[in-house]
Structures are given as structure tokens and as C-alpha cells.
Amino acid sequence: MLGAAAWFAMSASCSGGSTHAGAGRIDDAGSPEGDNGAEPDPEDGACGGPVVPAVSDVHCSSPDGGRGYDVPPHTGADADDDDCTLHVSIEVPCIHRNEATGLTIHVTEIGTTTPASGAMPLIDAVIGNHPIPNIKPVSTEMDGVYEVGPFFFDRSGQWTVTLHLYEAVPARHAHVSFYVEVP
Numbered sequence: 533m534l535g536a537a538a539w540f541a542m543s544a545s546c547s548g549g550s551t552h553a554g555a556g557r558i559d560d561a562g563s564p565e566g567d568n569g570a571e572p573d574p575e576d577g578a579c580g581g582p583v584v585p586a587v588s589d590v591h592c593s594s595p596d597g598g599r600g601y602d603v604p605p606h607t608g609a610d611a612d613d614d615d616c617t618l619h620v621s622i623e624v625p626c627i628h629r630n631e632a633t634g635l636t637i638h639v640t641e642i643g644t645t646t647p648a649s650g651a652m653p654l655i656d657a658v659i660g661n662h663p664i665p666n667i668k669p670v671s672t673e674m675d676g677v678y679e680v681g682p683f684f685f686d687r688s689g690q691w692t693v694t695l696h697l698y699e700a701v702p703a704r705h706a707h708v709s710f711y712v713e714v715p
């Protein structure tokens with residue numbers, strides 16, 4: 533497994549259709565890719581990322597706050613958590629199927645607009661009923677900014693990526709979900 537510093541350094545850039553140095557690829561079974569017929573990247577080198585928003589996120593501005601577990605996933609790259617206490621923005625690099633990727637996550641307190649330290653985001657991702665196969669990424673923090681990865685999206689399509697924040701602190705536990713497209 534790559535060390536966190538090495539992985540974060542290599543994940544900072546993306547060249548369409550190529551394998552990141554040191555990251556490797558996995559096949560559909562989650563094994564390192566050999567000559568096992570894994571699908572190649574799209575010919576055009578298309579990158580995946582957040583689904584472009586059609587409307588603004590307003591669930592926290594409604595009278596009841598639109599709070600709780602019934603808040604649907606968000607389009608775009610920033611949203612408030614389900615309980616409207618944290619604002620979360622994500623930076624998503626070029627995403628390709630079966631390539632190591634990660635997220636840079638910015639978390640701020642809505643009430644004070646200060647960085648939210650100690651949130652230690654955990655990733656949960658699904659496409660339909662299929663979960664992301666390798667969900668043990670490393671998370672590092674620097675003043676409310678978290679680097680989470682590496683993980684692999686093993687299918688093309690629209691994934692629902694849920695961030696669990698403050699999982700170890702039940703009174704502060706929060707969620708926010710985003711749609712992410714993988715070519």
C-alpha cells in the first residue's frame with residue numbers, strides 16, 4: 533500500500549487515460565490488473581467528477597431546515613451537511629474507472645465559518661446497490677482541510693459518495709452526499 537504522503541503527492545495531477553505513477557490499476561475483482569481483460573480508459577481521455585448542479589442547494593434555507601436523513605445527494609462540489617451545521621466542499625481530481633483517486637474535502641462550521649477540525653471524514657460510495665470495493669482510505673487533516681484516499685471506482689456511471697463526518701463523536705455526527713460521475 534502506498535504511504536499517505538506518496539499517494540497524495542501523485543494524486544495531485546491527472547493526465548487523461550494514463551495510470552498514475554505508483555498507483556496502479558485494479559480489475560473488476562479488486563485485484564491488481566494484469567492481462568486479465570480489464571476495460572481500457574475511454575478513447576477521449578474523459579475525466580469524471582462532480583455532477584454539474586441544475587439548481588442551487590437550498591435545503592438549509594427552508595423553514596424546517598430540510599434536515600435529517602431524507603436530504604438527497606447534492607450535485608456540484610459544495611453543500612451543507614444533512615443537519616445544516618457544517619459546510620462541505622470537495623475537490624475531485626480527474627476520475628477514471630479503476631484508477632486510484634481521492635478527495636480534498638474542506639469542512640467549515642456554518643455558525644462561525646471557522647475550519648472544522650477533527651471531522652475525520654469517512655467515505656461510503658455506491659452505484660445502484662453496488663458498494664465501492666475498497667473503502668479503507670487514509671485521511672489526513674490540515675486546519676479543516678482533509679485529504680482522503682486512495683480508493684477506486686470500479687464501475688462507470690453516477691456514484692453517490694457519502695461523507696461521514698465526526699463518526700466517533702455521536703453528538704456531532706453528520707453526513708453529506710454528492711453525485712460523482714465516473715466515465
